[in-house]
Amino acid sequence: MDVQTITSPGGIEAWLVEDYAAPMFVLHYAFKGGASQDPIGKEGLTNFVALMLQQGAGDLTAVEFQQRVEDLAIRVEFVPGVDAVSGSIEALSETRSEAAELVNLALTRPRFDAETVERARRRLLGFHGGEARAPHLVANAQWNAVAFAGHPYGREIYGTEASVNRITPEDLRSYCKRVFAKDRLKVVAVGDITVDELGVFLDRLFGDLPANADLVEVSKVSPVTGGRLRVAEMDVPQSVVTFGMGAVSYDSPDYIPAHVLSHIFGGDGFSSRLIRELRVKRGLVHFASTWLERRQHAAVFRGRMATRNDTVSQSLQIVRDEMQKLSDGHLSQEELDDAKSYLTRSYPLTFGSHSKIAAQLLDHSMDGFGPGFFETRKATIAAVSLGDLKRVAKHLLDPDNLIISIAGTPTLQPPRNA
Numbered sequence: 001m002d003v004q005t006i007t008s009p010g011g012i013e014a015w016l017v018e019d020y021a022a023p024m025f026v027l028h029y030a031f032k033g034g035a036s037q038d039p040i041g042k043e044g045l046t047n048f049v050a051l052m053l054q055q056g057a058g059d060l061t062a063v064e065f066q067q068r069v070e071d072l073a074i075r076v077e078f079v080p081g082v083d084a085v086s087g088s089i090e091a092l093s094e095t096r097s098e099a100a101e102l103v104n105l106a107l108t109r110p111r112f113d114a115e116t117v118e119r120a121r122r123r124l125l126g127f128h129g130g131e132a133r134a135p136h137l138v139a140n141a142q143w144n145a146v147a148f149a150g151h152p153y154g155r156e157i158y159g160t161e162a163s164v165n166r167i168t169p170e171d172l173r174s175y176c177k178r179v180f181a182k183d184r185l186k187v188v189a190v191g192d193i194t195v196d197e198l199g200v201f202l203d204r205l206f207g208d209l210p211a212n213a214d215l216v217e218v219s220k221v222s223p224v225t226g227g228r229l230r231v232a233e234m235d236v237p238q239s240v241v242t243f244g245m246g247a248v249s250y251d252s253p254d255y256i257p258a259h260v261l262s263h264i265f266g267g268d269g270f271s272s273r274l275i276r277e278l279r280v281k282r283g284l285v286h287f288a289s290t291w292l293e294r295r296q297h298a299a300v301f302r303g304r305m306a307t308r309n310d311t312v313s314q315s316l317q318i319v320r321d322e323m324q325k326l327s328d329g330h331l332s333q334e335e336l337d338d339a340k341s342y343l344t345r346s347y348p349l350t351f352g353s354h355s356k357i358a359a360q361l362l363d364h365s366m367d368g369f370g371p372g373f374f375e376t377r378k379a380t381i382a383a384v385s386l387g388d389l390k391r392v393a394k395h396l397l398d399p400d401n402l403i404i405s406i407a408g409t410p411t412l413q414p415p416r417n418a
Contacts, residue, residue, distance in 0.1 A: 001351070003361065003371035008199035010207045014187035015361055015371055016198055019354065023093040025191040027201075028358040030086040030366055032186070032296065033179040036152040036218045042166050044124065044159020049175050050080040051120050053087075056111035057102075065102070074099045078106070082157055083296040084366065085179060090355060093192045100205040107180050108208045112169040121164060128161045135240040135407035136304070138232050143242040143302075143405035146230050147223035153298060181213035182206060188361040190354040221298050222246045228403045231410065239408025240306045243319065245401045247292055247301035248392070250367045256380045257392040258301070259292055263339045264389075265326060265397075266290030266303050268346070271338055273322045278305065284315045294367065301396065312410035320399040327397040329390040336386055344378050 004016045035046040054069070054076065055062040069076055075090040076099070091099040131137070141156050148154035159167075185206060189198050223246045248254045266274040266289045274288040288305035307315045351357045364373055 001374060003374065004195065005371060006195050006198060008202040010203040012182060012185065012187065012202040012206050014189055014198065014202060015365060016195065017190045017357060018194065019190060020192050023192050024354060025091050025093055025096045025193050026354040026358045027089045027187065027189045028086065028362040029185060029187040030084040030362060031179050032084050032184040033213065033215050034081045034084045035157040036082060037179055037216055038155065041163060042171060043155045043163040045167055045171055045175055046085060047080045047158050048120065048124060048164065048167050049172055050078040050085060051124065052112060052117065052172060053078040053106045053110055055116045055120060056113055057105035058109045060105065062116050068102060072098050076103060080157060082153065096201060097204065100201055104205050104208060110176060112172045114169060117169050124164050125161055127158065128164065132158055135234055135236055138234065139240045139242040139405045139407040142230050142232050143244065143403060146228050146405060147403050148221055151221045152218055153221060153295070178214040181210040183211060184213045184215070186362060186365045188358045188365060190358045218297050223300060223403055225401050227400050230405050232407045233409060234407050236408050238306050238308050239312050239406050239410045240304070241312060241316065242302065242304050242405045243402050244300060244302035245398070245403060247299040247396060249299040254392050257384050257388040258396055260336070260339050260343065260381065260384050261326070261389055261393055261396070262290050262292055262301065263343060264335050265322065269342065274319065277318050277322060278315055284311050294363065309409050310411045312406060313413040316404065320402065323397045323399045326393045329394065331386060331389050331393065333386055336384070336389055340381050340384065343381055
């Protein structure tokens, strides 16, 4: 895969992968900022904005805007995140110019008509009354609130019913003016488009945006240490457990060893420690996984599992025990070799379409990697030694630092090492 770095005549940088096998074009982009820019008391503003961006722009009402999207047979998305608002365009080559003009309108001249805003508000309030009460979302929100108390990461990206009710059309307009700017923009394009054509497209799409964003500074932060346990009581047959702690950042030389370690502990497939101990041997869970979480201002190691309320304590003790074993250096060369093989062989499968390629490239661009990362990743993983793994495990994994959030009605007992 040849990833080119290009700059438009107007100065907008992007990564490009040319592919002329079909007359298709995909563009993914992101503005750094996201829900970390939501004012205190108006949490959920980023989510509200993302929902509204297809609800009318320029001279087009909400119905007319959506009809135009349908007529052009394009796909347009706006997605809220903690650290960014991202968007995507998928179009035939013959309609991409019209797609650029339409999305440009949404970003630079959103209408935020009062009636449409209230209709969207009712939809968001309906979410808070239903989907937001899903145990995995409750456990996740509670984990963030505990791990990052007093920091924007500790606030709920979807807000609350009260905060959503406080958001006004002027708040929505102000957010767009502050966040949607060229200096915080990352762009990736894949498909049937040349370097020169992409330059014209980028200027048509983003050229009218302000040069500089007006963002609130977000400080670097680490999850609290010393361990925490919080339970959100929910009348459900099984509890969802989210657990985690601080990790290593993407720019650390220990990041790739930590990535390999996370796969051994709770990665995909049946070879991970947690799946083997919790599911295969004991039948306590259907799934259990761990990962290094993408955050612009924090390094986080996270995990999740679901188990019956009466087996939560047993399952958590196994998590602690396996974590302690890894921290104590109980790792084998066979585990390391298997992890390396999986992580290198499965990686190309994440690039199975134009959209998947663009999404992966954008993620890595946001993390601060250059396009050369894809050429060096395999060699970097291959270079991880058993000594590297043991060193990182000793530094990273400490059961006493586990932050645990549970949504359910668990029967809890103190850990054996308490």
